[in-house]
Amino acid sequence: MTANEPAVGRLERGVPLAPFTTFGLGGSAAFWADEVSADDLPAVASAIVGATGAPPLILGDGSNLLVADGAIARGVIRLGGRGLTFGPSWGSAADVIVDAGTPWDHFVAQTVEAGLQGVECLSGIPGRVGAAPIQNIGAYGQEVSDTVVAVEGLDLRSGDMVSLAASECAFGYRTSRFKLGDGTFVVTRVHFRLHTEAPPTVTYRDVAQALLAVREPTLPMVRDCVLAIRRQKSMVVDASDPNHRSAGSFFTNPVVSVGHADALAAEHGATFPRYASASGVKLSAAWLIEHAGITRGFVLGPARVSTRHTLALTAASPDCRSHDIVRLAALIRRAVRRRFDITLEPEPIFVGYDQPAATVLDEAEESLQNG
Numbered sequence: 330m331t332a333n334e335p336a337v338g339r340l341e342r343g344v345p346l347a348p349f350t351t352f353g354l355g356g357s358a359a360f361w362a363d364e365v366s367a368d369d370l371p372a373v374a375s376a377i378v379g380a381t382g383a384p385p386l387i388l389g390d391g392s393n394l395l396v397a398d399g400a401i402a403r404g405v406i407r408l409g410g411r412g413l414t415f416g417p418s419w420g421s422a423a424d425v426i427v428d429a430g431t432p433w434d435h436f437v438a439q440t441v442e443a444g445l446q447g448v449e450c451l452s453g454i455p456g457r458v459g460a461a462p463i464q465n466i467g468a469y470g471q472e473v474s475d476t477v478v479a480v481e482g483l484d485l486r487s488g489d490m491v492s493l494a495a496s497e498c499a500f501g502y503r504t505s506r507f508k509l510g511d512g513t514f515v516v517t518r519v520h521f522r523l524h525t526e527a528p529p530t531v532t533y534r535d536v537a538q539a540l541l542a543v544r545e546p547t548l549p550m551v552r553d554c555v556l557a558i559r560r561q562k563s564m565v566v567d568a569s570d571p572n573h574r575s576a577g578s579f580f581t582n583p584v585v586s587v588g589h590a591d592a593l594a595a596e597h598g599a600t601f602p603r604y605a606s607a608s609g610v611k612l613s614a615a616w617l618i619e620h621a622g623i624t625r626g627f628v629l630g631p632a633r634v635s636t637r638h639t640l641a642l643t644a645a646s647p648d649c650r651s652h653d654i655v656r657l658a659a660l661i662r663r664a665v666r667r668r669f670d671i672t673l674e675p676e677p678i679f680v681g682y683d684q685p686a687a688t689v690l691d692e693a694e695e696s697l698q699n700g
Contacts, residue, residue: 339365339373340380346396346405346680349388351455351566352644353574354651355396356681358386360404367410367428367517370483371490374515377404384485384512386680389457390432392566393464393576397681398651408459408517413439421526424478429459429516433466441548445523447476450530452552453559455566455577459516463507464676465500469555470532474500480507481518490517502606503581503676562638572635574644579658580614580673593669614665614673615639621664632657659693 344361347353359381362373377385385404388394408430416424423445427436437452450469460466461473462480477495484491499506507514529551531537539554540546546554559565563572582604590610594601597620604611618639619625627634631646632653642654642661662673679686 339369340376340404343400344405346388346391346401349407350391350394350396350576351574352391352395352576352651352654354398354644354649354654355394356399356401358401358403358405360385361406362404363407364409365406367408367490370406370408370515370517371488373406374483374485375488377406378485380404385515386512387429387459387515389430389460390455390566392455393460393677395576395651395654395675395677395679395686397679399681401681403681406515408457410517411435415443418525421524423523423525425521425523427458427519427521429457429482429518431458432456433458433461437552440521440523441552444548445525446527446529446548447471447521447523448473449548449551450533450536450555452555453565458519462498462500462505462516462519465503465505465508467503468533469536469558470530472500472502474498474505476521476523477519478522479520480516481520483515483517485513485515502584502611508678563635563641564638571645572637572641572643574649575635575641576677578614578638578640578676579642580618580640580661581676582611582614583617583671583673584609584611585671586610589670612671617665617669617671617673618661621661621668623661623664629653629657629660634661655689655693656697659690659697662690663694663697 339362340360343357345357346355360377365373374385381404383403385406388405388407410428411431413425413427413436433454433456436458437448441449450471454466462477466473479492479494481492529546529548531540531546535558536554563570564577567573584606586609590603602613602616625634625639626636630653631649633643633645635641635643642657666672675686679689682689
């Protein structure tokens with residue numbers, strides 16, 4: 330940025346956000362700045378804070394967002410910079426430093442090609458690297474927090490570029506200090522430590538079954554297997570797939586007490602899926618939804634449950650709006666609560682709403698009941 334190009338000069342007004350999200354839904358941003366470099370980020374972010382009084386939304390591929398209908402009183406930044414640097418290897422470890430704007434699956438593909446283990450089961454997850462530690466993305470037996478060493482970013486409160494060690498990131502199941510915070514930390518680069526001599530992770534049931542006949546699966550085999558499974562579930566971005574207008578899994582798998590899980594297992598038998606967790610027992614949200622009477626392809630107005638995966642909600646009609654997705658999510662949430670006394674929590678970030686996502690769904694449930 331030059332002296333003749335102030336930060337505010339980079340901002341466009343009223344840019345529709347729907348084309349930049351995988352749902353294809355949502356209103357227009359108050360301000361928009363595209364392809365912002367790490368060097369320009371402090372000035373552009375400061376201009377947005379000054380214009381809106383709120384931190385900017387950092388948008389990657391919009392694959393884990395539900396943007397409200399109507400005008401959004403926020404500024405939005407899409408980061409430029411798409412690259413990764415392989416650091417030195419020592420012993421069984423190797424470091425990789427990745428720009429936040431790098432597509433996540435490009436990073437995974439590069440590490441698998443380089444023979445580095447640690448993120449192969451996270452193949453096919455849409456979005457960019459900067460969002461990975463925010464959501465602590467995970468799938469098929471791996472979480473991004475397993476390999477993150479540090480997260481670099483801009484602290485909007487101080488204006489300083491800082492680096493946080495993994496121990497400072499408060500990683501939890503599908504969450505982190507960044508997701509739980511006030512939006513004043515912008516991720517610019519992520520440091521990963523991967524393994525040079527470890528076998529691929531083959532612990533998830535679907536992956537293990539698919540590779541059962543393979544004595545020593547390789548990293549490329551596991552990546553290809555995960556991609557195939559995700560395609561079967563419409564969990565990769567594919568415009569030809571009728572389920573593609575979604576944000577992937579809409580609800581996280583709930584964690585309940587051992588007693589609650591035991592009671593459900595006693596009622597539903599040996600086929601009831603349950604997994605050990607540090608804070609209790611993790612249950613399958615998809616199983617709960619299906620056994621609460623919501624099947625694949627279930628329709629509510631212009632919104633639909635994916636025909637391939639109960640956890641994904643889709644904008645099935647061109648007339649669908651974000652409030653239709655909210656109504657469908659609220660109906661599913663109510664059905665699961667009534668059947669199992671479990672409240673599902675949404676995974677996507679709700680943008681442009683006056684209340685937290687859980688409260689938005691609570692209010693929608695009340696509206697359904699009153700309607």
